[in-house]
Amino acid sequence: MKTIQSKYDVVVIGSGPAGLAAAIAAKKEGAEDVLVIDRDLEPGGILLQCIHNGFGLETFQQDLPGPSYAQRFIDEAVGLGVELLLDTMVLDITSQRKVTVSNRFMGIADIDARSIVLAMGCRERTRAQIRLPGFRPAGVFTAGTAQRWVNVEGYMPGSRFVILGSGDIGMIMARRLSLEGAKVERVLEIMPFLTGLTRNYVQCLNDYDIPLQLSHTVNRIIGKNRVEAIESVQVDERWNPIPGTSEIIPCDTLLLSVGLIPENELSKKAGVRIDPITGGPYVDDTFQTNVPGIFAAGNVVHVYDLVDWVTEAGLASGRSAARFATTVRNSEIRHIPLVAGENVRYVVPHELDKDNLANGEIRLQLRVKTPIEAPTRIEVSDGENLVTRKVEPYARPGEIITLTISPRAYDDVQRAGRLVVSAVKR
C-alpha cells in the first residue's frame, strides 16, 4: 500500500465523474498534489453500474456506456499524477479542512487539505418505501441496488417485477431486466406525468411493451417472507387512493425509482449550508460553499440529468479549488516561524509574513531563560547565517527585550525557512 501524505493541496471526496473531473482540472490548474478518496474498491462512482449507453454525447460526441466514460477520466487523472485512495470512507470533515478517513490499511487517519471538493454524489430516495403499507418482505429494493446486483455482481434479484416511479434509473432497469428474461409487469407513477426522460420512455418501456400507469401507486405489499404481489391503486390529484380502483398484481419484486437526493451528511459536519430545495450546498459561481476552501460539484449539489454537465461542473470546481489551494500554499510559504533558540524562553510574534518586511520594520519581543549579568548578544539567524543582531548590557528573565528586523534584511529573510532567536554572552 502506497503511503499517503498528511497534507494535500486538494482533497476530492468521491471518484464519480464530478470528483474525477475536479481532480484533473485541479492538477492542470497548478495544484501540486491532489488526492481523490472513495469508499468503493474502484473509481468511477455510480457510472460503474450504468452499463447502458447514453453517456458522453456532449463531451466526446460519442455514445458511451457509463464505465467507458468513467475510464477516460480515470486514465487522464492517473496520467496527471492524481493519487487515488480507494476502499476508504471519509468519516468527517471540518471547516479547517481536516479530513478524517477510515480504512483497512490505515485505520483512522487525518489528512489536511488546503482545499476540498465535495463530490459525494447522491443516494436514492426511500421515502415511498417507508410509507408503503403492508409487510416488510425480501424483494423490495431500490432500483439502484438492483442495478448494482445485475450489472456489477451478475445476479438477478427476481423474475417478475413491478417498478414504482418513472425515474430514469427505473426505466433503464425495466429494459435491462427484460433483456435478462425477467417479466416487468408494470411501471407505476404517482404523478400524472412521466418523471424521467422521454427518450428513456420510448427506448426502455415502449420498445419492450412494458405498461406505464400514471396517477397510480402501490397501496400495499403482499407476502410476509418474499413479495408475492402488490396492490396498485389509482390516485386523485392530491395523491389520495380512489376507492374501487385497486388491483392485485402478482410479482416477486418491487423496485423503487422515486428520485435521488444529494448526499450531504459530511458537508453538514463542516458547517456547509444546505439549500432545502436542492438538498445540496449553496455554492457561488466558483462552486465554493459558504465555508471558505470547501467546494462542491456534481450530484452532491443538485441532481443532474446528463453526466456531461456533471463533468463540466467538476472541472470548474477543480480549477477553483486549485486556485484556493495555491493561495493558501503561498501564504504558508510566506509565513515562517520564529523559534526560541539558545537561552530564549519565547518570542512574540510566533511567526511572520516575510512580505510584510517590505512595508517596514518588524518588532520582536522576547524573554530569556536564565539571567546574564554581562553584555549579551541578541541574534536572529536563519539557523546558519546571521540575519540581524543587537547587544544589550545585560539580559534578565524579568525584563522583556525588544529587537527589530529592518527592511534592509528583506533579502536574507526571503531565503529563510525559519528564524532562530538566541541570547548569548558576548
Add this chain to the structure above:
Amino acid sequence: MPQNYDVVIIGGGVVGCMTARFLSRTSLSILLIEKDADIGMGASSANSAIVHAGYDPVPGSLKAKTNVAANAIWDTVAGELSIPFDRRGDYVVAVGSEELPGLEKLLEQGRQNGVPGMHIISAEEMRHREPNINPAVSGALWAPTGGICDPFMATVAAAENAVQNGVTLLLETAFEGFILDGRKVAGVHTSRGDFGCRWVINAAGMYADAVMHKAGTHPEFKITPRRGEYMILDKAEITINNVLFPVPSEKGKGILVTASLHGNTLVGPNAQVLDDPEDTAVTREGLDDTWSGARKLIPGLSPRGVIAVFAGLRAMGNAPCKTPGVDYHHDFLIECDAEVQGLINLGGIESPGLTAAPAIALMVMDLMKEAGEKLEYKRSWNPIRPPRPRFHELNREAQDALIRQDPRYGRMICRCEEITEGEIVAEIHAPIPARTYDAIKRRTWLGTGRCLGSFDMPRVVEILSRELGVSPFEITKKGHNSAFLQRETKNLEA
C-alpha cells in the same frame, strides 16, 4: 433414538431466552427450540422497549408482581448481560384538566404495587422538562424507575449467555406435539425429530395456547392477537429525550412518544384486535391512528422525520387473576400445569412481558422447586456475557486500535449507522450466529438509517455468503422463502 434433555423450552423470545439463561445456572440439561430462523423475531423485537416501573398493571395481578420484581433487578441483569439499558424514568402526561384524576389513580395503583419514588409534577414543571410537550399539559406522573432498553439485544444476550453456560439452541425447529407418559411429559415432537425430556416450558408467545391444547389442557385458554403499529423518527427532527405516556384509557396504555437508545424518537403503538397471529403488516389507518395519538403529546412532530414503520403483535390472554377479589381477566398465566405433569405454561405474556421476563424466569425456577425438582447450582456458571465492540460507540483511539487488531473494522458497510465489516463478521461467528440479513440488522442496527439498507444490502449478502460458505442465492432476509437473489444474469448486452 431421541436425544434426551431434562428441560425443553419452546420459544426463543425474551421469555424463553431469559428462562434458559437463569436455568442455565443449574445442572439441568436444557434444549431451547425456536421455529424461526433467528431468536426474537416475534413480539420481543417489535415493541415499545420500555422497562416499565409497574404502576400500570392491576394490583394483585401477576403482571403487577412480576413487573415490579423484575424492574428492581434490571440493572443487575442488564449489567451482567451487557444489554443496552437506561433507567431514565418515565412520565404519564395529562392533557386538559379532565385527565388529572387519571394521574391520581395511577399513583395510587403504583403505591399498591410497590413502585418506589413516584410523584405528580405540575404542568409548568413538565413543560420545563420536555419543552416540546403539548402546551395544554395539566400535570404529569413521574416514575423514576422506568427505563428504556434494546429489547432484541435483551433476548440475544440472554440466549447467548445461556448457550455459553451449556444450553443447546436449535433454530428453525418447530414444536409439533408432546410425547406423554400417561399425564406426564416424556418428550416433544419437533420438525427436527423427537427429543426426550422431563420438563417442557411453554414460552411460545402467540402460540402458547396452541401448545397447551396439544397437551390436552386449558381448552378455555385463548390468545388474541392485538397489533400495535409504530413509526421511528430520524435523529435530526425534534429530539425527544424522555419517555412520555398518555393517561391510559380502557383501550390500554395508549400511544407513547419515547426516546430510543439509538437516538431516534419512537411513537406508537395503536391497538387493533386481529384473527391472524402472523399479521404484522402495517396499514394506512393504523399509522394514522398512531400519528394522531403521538401528536396529542408532542404536537410539533413532523411526518417528514419518519424513517421507518413496523408492527408488533401482543399475545393477549384470557387468564383470570388468581388473587381473591381481583376481577381481571387478562393476567399472565404462569403455572405448573395442573393436568400435565412436567409442563410449565407461560401464557398471555403481553406487556409488561419484556420487563417482567427475568422475574418470570425466576418464578419458573420456584415452580420447579415446588414441584420437587432439586435445582443444583453449577460452580462453573458464568453470569457475564461479554459485549462485542460497536465501532461508532468507541473513541478514536479505541477505533484505531481495533482496526489495527482486525482490519475489517476499518471497512464501513453501513454508511448511515457506521457499521463496519468487522462487527458484521463478529455477529456471524458469535455464539448465536447471525445467519440472515435481518439477524444482522437487529444486532447491529445496520440498514436502519436514512438509506434503509440500499447501500449495505449487496455488501451484506456478499459477506454472509463468504463467511457462511454458502452461495449468495441461499442468503435470506429472514429465513424460509426470503432469498434476495434468484439466479445469475445471462450477461446480455443492454
